[in-house]
Amino acid sequence: MPGSSGSGREGGLLAGPPGWRLAPEGAAVFESERVAVVADVHLGYEWARGSGGDMVPEHSLRETLARLDRLLSRVSVDRLVVAGDLVESPSPCPRTFRDVALLASWLAGRGVSLVRLAGNHDGRRQPPLAESLEVGGWTVAHGHRPIPGPRVVFGHHHPSLRAGGISAPCFLFDDRTLALPAFSPNAAGLDVGTAPLPPAFLGKPLRCVAGAGGEELLDFGPLDLLRGAIAARLR
Template sequence: MTSLPSSPSLFPVHWAGELLQLLPERALWWPEARVLFVADLHLGKAATYRALGQPVPGGTTLENLSRLDALIERHVPQRLVFLGDFLHAAQARTVLATVEGWRARHGGIAMTLVRGNHDSHAGDPPDTLDIEVVDEPFLLGPFACCHHPQSHATHFVLAGHLHPACRLYGRGHDSMRLPCFVSDAQQAVLPAFGEFTGGLVMAQAPGRRFYAVGGESVWAVPTLD
């Protein structure tokens, strides 16, 4: 199991009247309900590209699951919610034996997958994984759990899909792109949890907040008001 720092620098936020924690592992923790939210694992993405003849590195599935293991050990969630794109494609089902072994180690945790666009191509996880599969929005407390960013009439939306990133600028022409959490008035988008997923630099907008992820820290980025 991957060993993570004993005290990583999380960032607390209050959304929908609830205290949540933005984790540097690119996940969201809801302490009161003991729910861990993760977006865009894209398990098997590298394997899919290798099947197409692309020379991409292996081991990303094990790395993703090892990071989840460490988060589960630290926070002891009662429920794990995947905000879409659990598997990358139909070809990615070759990694399912590995995923089944991982799931067996966490049989006491309820798991829910909110279907994303890649899930529609890859198909639902097999019943042996014991993962509840639902369409968006999946209502959980004050939150509407979705894959695609959207508005909801009564609930605060938690979504993925965009793999959000922000660009930080230094002196001269120096800049750095980092994954980030992005929040608007009634919606937040999580960064992609999976390795080898890329990212979309999000535009600034009035009232939009960015929380950059780098190393073992999450921090608020100055934005427009």
């Protein structure tokens, strides 16, 4: 399944839907509004696992900051929008609260404000998190519920492309839809090559752009053709 580097590459970013550029770190950047959007960060993954008796080393904040540091070396933005699931568990957790505060402080030190949208893992808050945000005529939301609007950006499904024992987080997009990969490496992905697709992906001429080791994106072309090629190989 050969991929290509695609067109419109600049500064390590790849052209996506109108107005958007895609970064290997898993962010979509709307440069004219100086906004980067990510989804499914899942801070506190280790603390949530620990509450169930698993022993998982502390790592999610460190990995998140390292990935954001690479992203901010490529782009200059004023806002980082997390399109839902900034945290792993809706249960109150002082260590997760601390990690969220440290993330916000780290971003503020770089002149970037953190904007949170509601996801299915974020739980109830007072005041509640906003469900959506408009960026350049696109509605950004988590995607666990239907999103009203003609052009939408969402996460939730954790799309990834699996081949040869490797799972690569991927973007799926057309001119009206942009599905984001999970920003967390802990989030198990939906295999877009072989798994049944959710309604948000059906009937759309989506392209698949997958990460390649964190430094590059590869354009695998139309998703329907990619799924057909994979199915033919598996027969």
